[in-house]
Amino acid sequence: MHSVLIIDDEIDVREAIRRVLERSGFSVRTAEGATDGLELLRLQASDVVITDIIMPKINGVDAIHTLRTEFPQVRIIAISGGGNFGITHYKPNAITTSAYLAAAERAGAHYVLTKPFESVDLLRAVETVLGVGHA
Amino acid sequence: MARLNISFTRVVSAWVITLHLILLPALYFGLGYVIRKSHEELFVESARTFARVIADEFEVGAALESRARTEDLLDLAILHADGKYAEVIEGGDSIRSKLETANVVAPRATDLNFDENGDSIYFVVLPILHAGRNAELRIGFDAEPTIEKIHLAQRRLLALLGTYFTVAIVIALVLSHRLSRPIQRLRDVSRAIARGDYTQPIQIATGIRELHDLAADLEKMRSELVGVNIRLQAQIKEREASELRREELQKQLRQKQRLETVGTLAGGVAHEFNNVLVPIILFTDMALQDLPAESVSRSDLERVLASARRAKDVVKKILTFSRELGDSKMSAVDLRVVLAEGLSLLRALGPPSVEIRTQVADRIPLIRADPTLALHIIINLCTNAFQSMQGSNGVVTVGLRTRENTAGGASLVELSVSDSGHGMDSSTVERIFEPFFTTRSVGQGTGLGLSVVHGIVESFGGVVEVESQPGVGSTFRIVFPEDQHTEHPEEPALSGE
Numbered sequence: 001m002h003s004v005l006i007i008d009d010e011i012d013v014r015e016a017i018r019r020v021l022e023r024s025g026f027s028v029r030t031a032e033g034a035t036d037g038l039e040l041l042r043l044q045a046s047d048v049v050i051t052d053i054i055m056p057k058i059n060g061v062d063a064i065h066t067l068r069t070e071f072p073q074v075r076i077i078a079i080s081g082g083g084n085f086g087i088t089h090y091k092p093n094a095i096t097t098s099a100y101l102a103a104a105e106r107a108g109a110h111y112v113l114t115k116p117f118e119s120v121d122l123l124r125a126v127e128t129v130l131g132v133g134h135a
Numbered sequence: 136m137a138r139l140n141i142s143f144t145r146v147v148s149a150w151v152i153t154l155h156l157i158l159l160p161a162l163y164f165g166l167g168y169v170i171r172k173s174h175e176e177l178f179v180e181s182a183r184t185f186a187r188v189i190a191d192e193f194e195v196g197a198a199l200e201s202r203a204r205t206e207d208l209l210d211l212a213i214l215h216a217d218g219k220y221a222e223v224i225e226g227g228d229s230i231r232s233k234l235e236t237a238n239v240v241a242p243r244a245t246d247l248n249f250d251e252n253g254d255s256i257y258f259v260v261l262p263i264l265h266a267g268r269n270a271e272l273r274i275g276f277d278a279e280p281t282i283e284k285i286h287l288a289q290r291r292l293l294a295l296l297g298t299y300f301t302v303a304i305v306i307a308l309v310l311s312h313r314l315s316r317p318i319q320r321l322r323d324v325s326r327a328i329a330r331g332d333y334t335q336p337i338q339i340a341t342g343i344r345e346l347h348d349l350a351a352d353l354e355k356m357r358s359e360l361v362g363v364n365i366r367l368q369a370q371i372k373e374r375e376a377s378e379l380r381r382e383e384l385q386k387q388l389r390q391k392q393r394l395e396t397v398g399t400l401a402g403g404v405a406h407e408f409n410n411v412l413v414p415i416i417l418f419t420d421m422a423l424q425d426l427p428a429e430s431v432s433r434s435d436l437e438r439v440l441a442s443a444r445r446a447k448d449v450v451k452k453i454l455t456f457s458r459e460l461g462d463s464k465m466s467a468v469d470l471r472v473v474l475a476e477g478l479s480l481l482r483a484l485g486p487p488s489v490e491i492r493t494q495v496a497d498r499i500p501l502i503r504a505d506p507t508l509a510l511h512i513i514i515n516l517c518t519n520a521f522q523s524m525q526g527s528n529g530v531v532t533v534g535l536r537t538r539e540n541t542a543g544g545a546s547l548v549e550l551s552v553s554d555s556g557h558g559m560d561s562s563t564v565e566r567i568f569e570p571f572f573t574t575r576s577v578g579q580g581t582g583l584g585l586s587v588v589h590g591i592v593e594s595f596g597g598v599v600e601v602e603s604q605p606g607v608g609s610t611f612r613i614v615f616p617e618d619q620h621t622e623h624p625e626e627p628a629l630s631g632e
């Protein structure tokens with residue numbers, strides 16, 4: 001049984017993804033942020049990490065950098081709904097969704113998904129990064 | 136200067152008349168006096184001479200000896216000298232001519248001047264000294280003809296002076312009128328200048344040096360005024376133009392700032408929405424999988440899913456507007472190819488009442504764009520144009536040409552869509568690129584179309600220009616820079632701190 005760790009600051013997103021993956025037979029853990037997620041991985045490794053890009057405190061791209069150095073064997077899926085950090089963190093050069101995801105890919109993500117996605121998209125992504133057909 | 140409403144001609148005439156009224160009577164009386172005196176002297180001289188001759192005759196001859204001869208001599212004096220009266224007195228004895236006019240009164244001692252006493256008779260009294268006798272000769276000459284001559288001469292003088300006066304007045308009038316003409320012309324010209332009409336050059340035909348100089352000086356001042364005025368007008372125009380440019384730039388800046396703010400907000404909202412849509416879609420998906428095929432809730436959940444997908448599309452449009460081009464695939468694009476594809480779609484789908492005309496240049500530079508999004512721009516603008524016709528007949532003109540880059544640098548490609556629809560007022564034009572802004576009624580459109588176009592165009596490095604007149608139509612011009620690089624290194628500046 002493959003294990004998946006989900007890092008997203010939105011509880012509904014985390015729970016929805018968890019439910020989809022658990023129904024397909026994955027063992028799933030969730031974390032609200034990158035710090036918690038890395039802590040969980042240090043306790044016990046996961047095969048796949050699904051991480052949001054835009055999160056408070058540590059953003060997804062930085063998290064991917066740390067994952068790649070600390071856990072080189074873990075497969076990473078980056079997800080993003082685009083937009084920006086909200087008005088208080090607004091930067092004039094607004095970054096496009098594809099730019100976020102491109103940054104994630106450069107940081108070492110194996111797969112990128114644009115929010116919102118359907119369950120088939122999600123499962124296809126996980127199977128792709130694992131390189132196996134999963135029942 | 137006290138009476139400003141007297142014309143130059145009148146002043147000159149008044150002066151001439153006044154002068155003549157003073158001088159002419161003096162001249163008349165002066166000349167009259169001279170004429171009278173000369174006539175008088177002539178008369179008196181000849182009368183005295185004649186009287187002397189008669190007296191000599193009495194003294195030399197023997198006439199005094201006989202009364203008859205004395206009378207004869209006295210008759211002779213009256214006949215030859217136009218006399219009225221002749222008398223010789225010796226002691227108390229008096230001999231008078233028979234030819235005397237009866238009513239002549241004998242002279243008094245005082246009546247010895249010309250035309251005295253009003254009797255028109257000039258008396259001469261001479262002593263006759265003959266052979267120790269002491270007699271006195273008295274002759275009265277008729278002064279009437281001489282007085283008449285004097286009166287005639289005086290009348291002629293009066294007529295002459297009257298004629299002179301009349302001619303002088305006429306000449307004075309004519310001269311002053313001629314003199315005043317250039318002055319009046321100068322006055323009219325300077326009045327015109329005072330009114331602001333200084334375009335006509337000052338040309339005064341006059342032989343008078345002072346007036347000629349005055350006209351020349353005025354003309355010099357006028358031409359300088361014209362020069363100054365032209366300079367001032369040019370400066371004003373320049374200032375107005377720069378003011379207009381400044382306002383235009385400020386407007387563009389405000390528009391840009393507003394769109395950026397709205398874009399930022401929209402981006403934030405989109406992010407939230409995308410996150411919200413994830414559990415909706417995923418949970419609905421799972422619920423559908425769990426439901427038995429015959430469940431009545433299945434179609435309900437399928438509707439939830441369809442709605443969520445629609446919501447996803449709307450968010451995608453908003454993101455496009457706020458430069459969140461999710462799936463943009465940039466490449467070197469020939470807009471003519473994209474336009475041809477768009478036109479075939481539009482001709483098939485557009486209303487038959489609208490004629491589509493094209494003005495496409497043979498060669499245009501390639502631009503850096505996503506062909507799908509470029510097509511989206513064309514379809515969107517043309518659909519808006521169709522809708523502006525509101526079902527009536529009209530023409531939509533789509534143009535594509537190379538536009539000179541006045542700022543230098545890459546050449547520009549201009550895509551234009553003009554319609555003959557209802558047009559927009561300036562306040563509408565200012566807001567059309569805002570998301571959710573629409574002039575159509577609810578249900579006819581989301582109000583995202585033009586904001587999406589704006590976002591796409593900006594992501595291609597282009598700009599949108601709008602020109603619209605209510606009731607006439609609108610023209611949208613989209614200007615793209617020529618593609619100058621082969622790859623598209625868009626380095627994301629990701630920063631959450």
